[in-house]
Amino acid sequence: MANKQQQTEITTRHVNVYYGAKQALFDVNLAFPKYQLTALIGPSGCGKSTFLRCLNRGNDLLGHTRVSGEFQFEGRDIYDQAVNVMQLRSQVGMVYQQPTPFPFSIFDNVSFSQRMSGEKNPHKLAAIVEKSLRQAAIWDEVKDNLQQSALALSGGQQQRVCLASVLAANPKVILLDEPTSALDPVATAKVEETLQQLKANYTIIMVTHNMQQASRISDQVAFFLDGKLIEFNATKKIFLHPQEQMTSDYLNGKFG
Amino acid sequence: MNRYRVNQIMTGILNGVTLLVVLFIAAFILYLLASGMTAINWRFLTTSSEVGLGIRDQLFNSLYLLLLTQLISLPIALGAAMALTLYVDKRSKFASFAQGLIQILSSLPSIIVGLFGFLILVLKFNLGFSIISGALALTFFNLPILTQSIAVSLQGVPDEVMQSGLALGISKWHTITKIILPEAMPGIWSGIVISAGRVFGEAATLIYTAGQSAPTLDYTNWNPLNPASPLNIFRPAETLAVHIWKVNTESLGQDAATVSRGTIVILILVVLLFNLVARYFSTTMRKKVGR
Numbered sequence: 001m002a003n004k005q006q007q008t009e010i011t012t013r014h015v016n017v018y019y020g021a022k023q024a025l026f027d028v029n030l031a032f033p034k035y036q037l038t039a040l041i042g043p044s045g046c047g048k049s050t051f052l053r054c055l056n057r058g059n060d061l062l063g064h065t066r067v068s069g070e071f072q073f074e075g076r077d078i079y080d081q082a083v084n085v086m087q088l089r090s091q092v093g094m095v096y097q098q099p100t101p102f103p104f105s106i107f108d109n110v111s112f113s114q115r116m117s118g119e120k121n122p123h124k125l126a127a128i129v130e131k132s133l134r135q136a137a138i139w140d141e142v143k144d145n146l147q148q149s150a151l152a153l154s155g156g157q158q159q160r161v162c163l164a165s166v167l168a169a170n171p172k173v174i175l176l177d178e179p180t181s182a183l184d185p186v187a188t189a190k191v192e193e194t195l196q197q198l199k200a201n202y203t204i205i206m207v208t209h210n211m212q213q214a215s216r217i218s219d220q221v222a223f224f225l226d227g228k229l230i231e232f233n234a235t236k237k238i239f240l241h242p243q244e245q246m247t248s249d250y251l252n253g254k255f256g
Numbered sequence: 257m258n259r260y261r262v263n264q265i266m267t268g269i270l271n272g273v274t275l276l277v278v279l280f281i282a283a284f285i286l287y288l289l290a291s292g293m294t295a296i297n298w299r300f301l302t303t304s305s306e307v308g309l310g311i312r313d314q315l316f317n318s319l320y321l322l323l324l325t326q327l328i329s330l331p332i333a334l335g336a337a338m339a340l341t342l343y344v345d346k347r348s349k350f351a352s353f354a355q356g357l358i359q360i361l362s363s364l365p366s367i368i369v370g371l372f373g374f375l376i377l378v379l380k381f382n383l384g385f386s387i388i389s390g391a392l393a394l395t396f397f398n399l400p401i402l403t404q405s406i407a408v409s410l411q412g413v414p415d416e417v418m419q420s421g422l423a424l425g426i427s428k429w430h431t432i433t434k435i436i437l438p439e440a441m442p443g444i445w446s447g448i449v450i451s452a453g454r455v456f457g458e459a460a461t462l463i464y465t466a467g468q469s470a471p472t473l474d475y476t477n478w479n480p481l482n483p484a485s486p487l488n489i490f491r492p493a494e495t496l497a498v499h500i501w502k503v504n505t506e507s508l509g510q511d512a513a514t515v516s517r518g519t520i521v522i523l524i525l526v527v528l529l530f531n532l533v534a535r536y537f538s539t540t541m542r543k544k545v546g547r
């Protein structure tokens with residue numbers, strides 16, 4: 001176990017991102033330990049989502065962005081020409097702020113990635129769907145209505161179904177961009193509990209605006225400000241003894 | 257006068273104007289229907305214009321031309337709309353150029369499309385006054401409308417849907433065909449049906465392309481190469497809308513007026529039917545998709 005924690009899953013060096021002429025990230029260096037939950041915090045517009053999107057090449061989709069720097073995922077360069085982007089994205093899954101289930105049944109949503117990569121065996125698919133829904137802590141709520149449209153679920157349920165869909169693709173890393181900002185406290189608590197259990201098998205990187213949430217469930221915290229990484233440290237240290245004045249000002253609500 | 261009062265008065269005026277327009281249109285349609293209803297009977301619908309002053313062949317021609325036109329335009333319009341909304345960068349010069357072009361094409365007067373079709377298809381390509389000339393000319397008329405309405409339906413699907421599909425490691429093609437197209441389908445269907453209504457009522461495009469004569473058809477002859485076969489695409493084919501125009505210009509007295517009014521009724525009823533179907537698609541099917 002101790003050995004596990006020393007491995008890093010993703011290492012980034014000298015990350016710069018430009019939207020057209022505007023630079024959104026400045027020389028960010030971050031390493032994400034395997035099987036840990038890292039929280040990215042900072043005021044709105046500081047570049048958290050931008051950074052997260054770099055890790056599954058989500059910025060490629062926006063068209064006018066330029067990304068430079070080194071990105072190592074399991075020893076491979078994420079931005080290498082030879083990388084199969086589709087495979088990368090199934091290994092580095094992303095859950096968005098707004099739950100976006102697809103307009104079909106819960107079962108079809110969760111099994112979607114497997115079906116698209118050619119899995120046809122209904123027993124295997126059913127097993128994957130059940131396992132993923134259990135991992136996302138929503139199995140008990142939906143197990144009797146798997147054929148119901150995923151769009152008919154509540155926001156919190158949709159969010160966990162989306163998480164299950166990501167899990168069904170067999171990722172190693174899960175990226176979450178403010179996954180609970182649209183949820184009520186009860187649903188939020190459920191998602192947090194889920195994430196803490198998932199940590200045993202997945203490396204998790206999560207953007208959050210909720211400081212209590214970061215302190216409750218994360219192992220490390222990275223604090224961003226105006227596109228720069230200000231401080232990166234163990235969660236306890238960040239909250240109890242921040243090294244930078246700006247970090248402590250932010251945590252004390254002096255700005256942002 | 258306080259602003260609540262002003263608001264009340266303006267709301268009243270706007271409601272009044274709306275009511276006036278609705279009443280006017282309803283009265284107009286009712287008048288056309290009422291004045292033409294007497295002309296409609298079984299004989300009118302089932303005889304040819306040469307034998308029994310009926311519109312059997314014109315009705316068939318209209319539907320057949322519509323079918324062919326949609327068969328040609330739909331794949332092109334779908335491809336163009338998908339390219340413009342899902343593949344080409346929306347901020348690029350090419351995208352705005354193409355959008356502008358489509359806009360211009362969609363406002364091109366239909367008589368110009370018709371004369372263009374006459375010069376190019378009928379004369380230059382020697383297709384003569386024929387169904388295929390008419391269908392190709394109608395495709396020109398139809399493409400911009402259809403492309404735009406399909407593009408609008410595709411844009412209605414939130415960008416996040418595409419992103420979360422791709423973020424699952426699914427190919428762009430699968431994300432589009434398995435998620436985005438099904439989600440846009442109600443809108444696409446109602447676009448098809450509305451454009452069908454416009455194509456069905458189109459006359460100016462067809463006068464010089466599909467022609468103004470309706471040789472009596474033999475509905476037992478299914479050999480597409482036989483000139484008397486309804487399926488033959490190289491025969492001239494007068495449609496309902498062209499029939500109305502021709503009957504009125506050639507003016508055959510009392511009969512002409514009756515035939516013209518009866519044809520108008522059939523044309524209006526079919527177009528109304530199309531609009532009802534389009535509404536069905538946009539409400540019932542949208543509920544099923546649920547977004």
Ligand SMILES: Nc1ncnc2c1ncn2[C@@H]1O[C@H](COP(=O)(O)OP(=O)(O)OP(=O)(O)O)[C@@H](O)[C@H]1O
Pocket residue numbers: 019024042043044045046047048049050051062
């Ligand atoms: N698609 C885009 N095109 C152009 N500029 C963008 C785009 N996305 C983000 N930006 C800019 O990049 C900067 C960082 O944005 P980003 O979305 O990463 O911030 P964030 O930290 O996630 O903020 P929030 O907490 O509000 O989500 C902002 O100044 C934003 O205006």
Ligand SMILES: [Mg+2]
Pocket residue numbers: 048049050177
């Ligand atoms: Mg963000």
